[in-house]
Amino acid sequence: xxxxxxxxxxxxxxxxxxxxxxxxxxxxxxxxxxxxxxxxxxxxxxxxxxxxxxxxxxxxxxxxxxxxxxxxxxxxxxxxxxxxxxxxxxxxxxxxxxxxxxxxxxxxxxxxxxxxxxxxxxxxxxxxxxxxxxxxxxxxxxxxxxxxxxxxxxxxxxxxxxxxxxxxxxxxxxxxxxxxxxxxxxxxxxxxxxxxxxxxxxxxxxxxxxxxxxxxxxxxxxxxxxxxxxxxxxxxxxxxxxxxxxxxxxxxxxxxxxxxxxxxxxxxxxxxxxxxxxxxxxxxxxxxxxxxxxxxxxxxxxxxxxxxxxxxxxxxxxxxxxxxxxxxxxxxxxxxxxxxxxxxxxxxxxxxxxxxxxxxxxxxxxxxxxxxxxxx
Amino acid sequence: xxxxxxxxxxxxxxxxxxxxxxxxxxxxxxxxxxxxxxxxxxxxxxxxxxxxxxxxxxxxxxxxxxxxxxxxxxxxxxxxxxxxxxxxxxxxxxxxxxxxxxxxxxxxxxxxxxxxxxxxxxxxxxxxxxxxxxxxxxxxxxxxxxxxxxxxxxxxxxxxxxxxxxxxxxxxxxxxxxxxxxxxxxxxxxxxxxxxxxxxxxxxxxxxxxxxxxxxxxxxxxxxxxxxxxxxxxxxxxxxxxxxxxxxxxxxxxxxxxxxxxxxxxxxxxxxxxxxxxxxxxxxxxxxxxxxxxxxxxxxxxxxxxxxxxxxxxxxxxxxxxxxxxxxxxxxxxxxxxxxxxxxxxxxxxxxxxxxxxxxxxxxxxxxxxxxxxxxxxxxxxxxxxxxxxxxxxxxxxxxxxxxxxxxxxxxxxxxxxxxxxxxxxxxxxxxxxxxxxxxxxxxxxxxxxxxxxxxxxxxxxxxxxxxxxxxxxxxxxxxxxxxxxxxxxxxxxxxxxxxxxxxxxxxxxxxxxxxxxxxxxxxxxxx
Numbered sequence: 001x002x003x004x005x006x007x008x009x010x011x012x013x014x015x016x017x018x019x020x021x022x023x024x025x026x027x028x029x030x031x032x033x034x035x036x037x038x039x040x041x042x043x044x045x046x047x048x049x050x051x052x053x054x055x056x057x058x059x060x061x062x063x064x065x066x067x068x069x070x071x072x073x074x075x076x077x078x079x080x081x082x083x084x085x086x087x088x089x090x091x092x093x094x095x096x097x098x099x100x101x102x103x104x105x106x107x108x109x110x111x112x113x114x115x116x117x118x119x120x121x122x123x124x125x126x127x128x129x130x131x132x133x134x135x136x137x138x139x140x141x142x143x144x145x146x147x148x149x150x151x152x153x154x155x156x157x158x159x160x161x162x163x164x165x166x167x168x169x170x171x172x173x174x175x176x177x178x179x180x181x182x183x184x185x186x187x188x189x190x191x192x193x194x195x196x197x198x199x200x201x202x203x204x205x206x207x208x209x210x211x212x213x214x215x216x217x218x219x220x221x222x223x224x225x226x227x228x229x230x231x232x233x234x235x236x237x238x239x240x241x242x243x244x245x246x247x248x249x250x251x252x253x254x255x256x257x258x259x260x261x262x263x264x265x266x267x268x269x270x271x272x273x274x275x276x277x278x279x280x281x282x283x284x285x286x287x288x289x290x291x292x293x294x295x296x297x298x299x300x301x302x303x304x305x306x307x308x309x310x311x312x313x314x315x316x317x318x319x320x321x322x323x324x325x326x327x328x329x330x331x332x333x334x335x336x337x338x339x340x341x342x343x344x345x346x347x348x349x350x351x352x353x354x355x356x357x358x359x360x361x362x363x364x365x366x367x368x369x370x371x372x373x374x375x376x
Numbered sequence: 377x378x379x380x381x382x383x384x385x386x387x388x389x390x391x392x393x394x395x396x397x398x399x400x401x402x403x404x405x406x407x408x409x410x411x412x413x414x415x416x417x418x419x420x421x422x423x424x425x426x427x428x429x430x431x432x433x434x435x436x437x438x439x440x441x442x443x444x445x446x447x448x449x450x451x452x453x454x455x456x457x458x459x460x461x462x463x464x465x466x467x468x469x470x471x472x473x474x475x476x477x478x479x480x481x482x483x484x485x486x487x488x489x490x491x492x493x494x495x496x497x498x499x500x501x502x503x504x505x506x507x508x509x510x511x512x513x514x515x516x517x518x519x520x521x522x523x524x525x526x527x528x529x530x531x532x533x534x535x536x537x538x539x540x541x542x543x544x545x546x547x548x549x550x551x552x553x554x555x556x557x558x559x560x561x562x563x564x565x566x567x568x569x570x571x572x573x574x575x576x577x578x579x580x581x582x583x584x585x586x587x588x589x590x591x592x593x594x595x596x597x598x599x600x601x602x603x604x605x606x607x608x609x610x611x612x613x614x615x616x617x618x619x620x621x622x623x624x625x626x627x628x629x630x631x632x633x634x635x636x637x638x639x640x641x642x643x644x645x646x647x648x649x650x651x652x653x654x655x656x657x658x659x660x661x662x663x664x665x666x667x668x669x670x671x672x673x674x675x676x677x678x679x680x681x682x683x684x685x686x687x688x689x690x691x692x693x694x695x696x697x698x699x700x701x702x703x704x705x706x707x708x709x710x711x712x713x714x715x716x717x718x719x720x721x722x723x724x725x726x727x728x729x730x731x732x733x734x735x736x737x738x739x740x741x742x743x744x745x746x747x748x749x750x751x752x753x754x755x756x757x758x759x760x761x762x763x764x765x766x767x768x769x770x771x772x773x774x775x776x777x778x779x780x781x782x783x784x785x786x787x788x789x790x791x792x793x794x795x796x797x798x799x800x801x802x803x804x805x806x807x808x809x810x811x812x813x814x815x816x817x818x819x820x821x822x823x824x825x826x827x828x829x830x831x832x833x834x835x836x837x838x839x840x841x842x843x844x845x846x847x848x849x850x851x852x853x854x855x856x857x858x859x860x861x862x863x864x865x866x867x868x869x870x871x872x873x874x875x876x877x878x879x880x881x882x883x884x885x886x887x888x889x890x891x892x893x894x895x896x897x898x899x900x901x902x903x904x
Contacts, residue, residue, distance in 0.1 A: 256553065279744055302650065349622065349699050350686055351674060358566040
């Protein structure tokens, strides 16, 4: 591989390494070629063709994600031909489903009819559930495209809502295949694939059965990969809007892999979880990490110190409860010695809290009787 | 783990044993699956159950429960017999090889087949594959450690890695998969009866002196304390008077629960600090409500020793407080002031007394975590352990003899029971059972049994069965499944209503103190 090879993108000379695609070289140089089907780490398919670029000497526009850079190649990423092609692709996508983000023009009766159809199918009077968090919508604005050029196609497949975690809205699917790649190439759960042919194409699980009756393990990698509103968390759908939430990066509290999460917070509640694209998980999560967050705001949480009297708990102030514990421990330590006390610290707590717990056992109780559930 | 998670995709042979990886460490299992599917790695799975990972395996060895030392010795016997060992590595990096060689002599594939039930040709094929690896990675979990021979099992895997030179390089390693978010950190922080932070021994007088100076106290105890599995019997006998239990639920997670319950009820003072009214909290004298991970600042150390940030996203409910704040309050009320402004201040103190954490700061791990040991501010962290030498210098081979599990099947209790987790629940379920969807996917306990055993015991799929051991009995729904091997049933331990740990045996590994959760003898009948 000759590291000195160069390519010309939008008139700028750029070096590339053998095997790099036009898209990779461009992105490395802060040139924004739009993509929809491209999924980092997965095999490029060139399926959506939104990343087409003009290459001098080529008979057609080429998909940047699937075309290797070659020495001396001259590429235009936003030429009139490229922009025209992207607009056409977007127009076709927008007309092929319930893309009711108001990108669609509103200057004729058709708009109202379309909205009413979508609202009835969705059982919601709001605009699209991923409004403001949709790559198709982003691109429609970027290229100033409305969905009216072609007649809207009727909804072919009904929505799937029979599992507890994921709503599959086929009417908003653009067949980009990112979910199929996320499932088969990233998580390798091999639960979903392309089914049927041509205009009837559909992403299917287990011979077109609901996800709950397939090999799906509800990791939600597909939801996170979906660039549009075809795959949405059931709990967040129409409830969580990106402009109403704040994202907080943290570490998952289930197993020891230590996946990095973004908790979406709305009104002091965690309402959605995404995997963060950093080590160790690179965006991936499992069903517990992504969907098992309800314990945080559970009404069953303890909220006040409790003291047991005559076999029943009663609420107590912190002062009273802490004094009760401190006095009890002190009495036993002073009379029987610290070794008559055991402390179980926790693999669920932070390092800082574990440090404090063992310091307390050793420095205050004067015992090394401190352990946790590593053995259990 | 000796190696980072990302290293798994650099291995060309991966051996998984005692880990139902795709259910218990799903995201990590994807690294294995990608290695096999896209990078040409070969997978060896050694597990009695037909777990999902077997579908990706080149070789699946199905040993009898509690025979791990035997098959690992058998693999090594074959490797030596065929002269496939890493001679240079053994020569340069290890000691004790001759004693191991002698011990392995009798572990012929035929002898091993007699103990483990693994056909000798399968053992030989797996040994050749692993020995031929350029980078061989060993992944294991509680299926290896939760035995009376757990320590021996781990040492045996270390023997295998050293014998084949699979340590200290990318894609290699002996890699335990930790089951709890911060079990690594709890150990690192000295939440153990024998060590302070960074595994500094409590019996080392120089260490005790250092900690006394750092903490401004005198008379730190230098005798090793009790493990959890020793504390409960002492409570039972009345020697232990009080327990302060933070974020643990031994009333579901401990072995032989009936005994555990009696022990805890015998205490003069039981204090439980938790986020929920757990089974353990219910029998406490005082319950202190704490904040959960999403409500606090701090750090966790993951299974690859990477120290990562935990950040506050929401306010805790009611009067819940950070666990550290509660403990510090108790200390101060007992006459020793422990006052910190925040978790960052605590972390800074950890760095001052812990050489392996000394170079880690909140600022350095703001966007990505660091692997300890990280002794100085400019140290990049240590993703791969043992690259140049082992902690003790040379790696020690341990010549280990197989011993049978503590409890054997007999006429009265004719089936083996093994326990574990399922994908949709977590540990004692206090967290996962608050999500309706997870309960919908995994609503209740079950006993997984082979078709043949079900027929023998007159059990139909979906019917209720009573499962009894010498220690207790529970009822669970029968799940006839091809995952089960004949002679062994499996019950998940999450469900307090049908607590598998009422059946399990509290016999301990003499070194680690880990109970033999993975093997006990049971009988099964149609529920009356």
